[in-house]
Amino acid sequence: MKWGIIDFHCDALSKLQENPNIRFEEDERLDVSAKKLRQGGVGLQCFAVFIDDEQEKARIGRVLEQISLYRTEVEKAGIPLITSRQELASLNAAGGGTGGMLSLEGAHGLEGNLKYVQNCYDLGVRFLGITWNHANWAADGIMEPRGGGFTQKGLELIKLCHELGIILDVSHLSLKGFWELTEAAEKAGKPFIASHSNSINICDHPRNLSDEQIRTIVRLGGRIGLTFVPPFVKASGPVKMTDLLPHLEHMCSLGAENHLMFGSDFDGIDEHIEGLENAACYVKWKELLLKYYAEPLVDKWLSLNAMRFLQTWLPATKKAL
Template sequence: MYMKVVDFHCDALSKLWENPKASFDNSPDLDVTLKSMEKGDVALQVFAVFLSEQYGRPSFERVMAQIDIFRAKLNGTGKLEWLKWRDQIREVRSGSKRWGLLSLEGVDGLEGNLFYVRLCYELGVRLMGLTWNHANWAADGVMEKRGGGLTDKGREMVQLCNELGIILDVSHLSVAGFWELAELVSRPLIASHSNAYGVCPHPRNLSDEQIRALIAMDGRIGLTFVPWFIRRDTPTVKPEDLLPHVERICSLGGEHHMMFGSDFDGIDQWVEGLESPCKYQDWVNTLLKHYPEQLVQGWMSDNALNFLEQYLPMQQGSQS
């Protein structure tokens, strides 16, 4: 059985920035391409703007460069539509087109300038994670040893995101930052690519308490295909190894709050049988062996689309 897919995290844009000659259509250097999205029936892919520290200090110029790659190489080809507004969700549901949604994975490149936050929104960014793994001007990341929360400027940024309609992402955020952010936001949070700590105790995974908090606020949890977030006791991870994470979230009441955020193009090791979007329909069939069709349909797309239909901003003048 084929099901439409929504994937809430990939790093294809940073790879395209690193290799300007690469083609989004079918480059062998990319996990996520137009061809692989079509083969896996990925209707909507979230593309993260990620600034690797190996290329020097993150800057707004590099943020703009990746947004421009999305505009020119993905949306500009006419083969991928740009999702910005809630009233577009009905087209995602009903049509055969491929869609892309822009996120920012860490606000380091905004350089502490709140005008850049507003400009990102105007340019079409709809999701923002405050940090990557380490500390920046807004907050501490989950791998920062001191484990601090938000800075004063970070709290100002959250207030601006509340006003603009930017959805905030807690994947990579410190535990203290998670709880502080949960008190500050006016719309639910997402964890775009994190698994269950109770199944695999990696710092990037979510505790039961965090999972319950996201469920209580009607947030979303994107289970990810990063092998070492799934299992840490084996060199080979298979799709079935992700099922205990699915079970854990369901047991906490999150069957309608779960989605997937693969982290394709952000990893150099893959789950065997989930190496690219091409394999998504195999994953659908694996899930259908264990769960009812309606639940699987929710995890593959409906839970994510229902969330976006409620919490994306409305286009000015729209009657939706």
């Protein structure tokens, strides 16, 4: 495989923020560390900037602090920040290695100030999950009881992200919000992703995607990151790696073969799939997939689908600050 594995979601930065004594290079308290990424053959890891939307500290200062932690901890450990197609090509030309990307998980930390969106883009953020589970100034999350969609300012946020080139992420977004974003994306000719969600047809959890949502993401040319969160994989009992396969199969039956990738949610979960406890376990996950599927198909899911998306939708070059 030319490219290493690509994972579209982890929460290591928030762990680093909450535990200043953790070092990213190698720490057993992290599911995702530099050492484990190398051991797992991960070529590109997306790091979420996550702040609990129920906390008073959901403020731009904490967002900026996590972005700074990427520079001081993750890049220091030899994982450069990838913000453009040019940097992606340079990483490959240098012989691979491991790179990182930045996403913002929930717009609540932006405090309703659209100028902060530009600031985050300038600092390297390329993906934005509009909500976490609850409501914020932009839209309702999937766990918000009223099930609302976007606010007027939230619709302005969509437009701005489309203009800047920030890719929107519907994992955690309300159903109404999903369909409102679909309408806006169709008009703009822009795809969106679900960075860490599974199939609700296989596991009936509100964080998973319906068949209609899956078909819509496929139709728009987006991507779906199957996730390793046990309750999103199986309703009860111990969850094994093979329990993820029905999600793969079902999404492929809906036309998603070329649109699937993975978004582990490592460091954002307290329980793990047996055998998939951290980034180093991607070796075992690949071995298992190869027992059931041909290598070209496995390569698509582990890296090529995500890579083709990035080569299309990341900006061509990094803009000078």
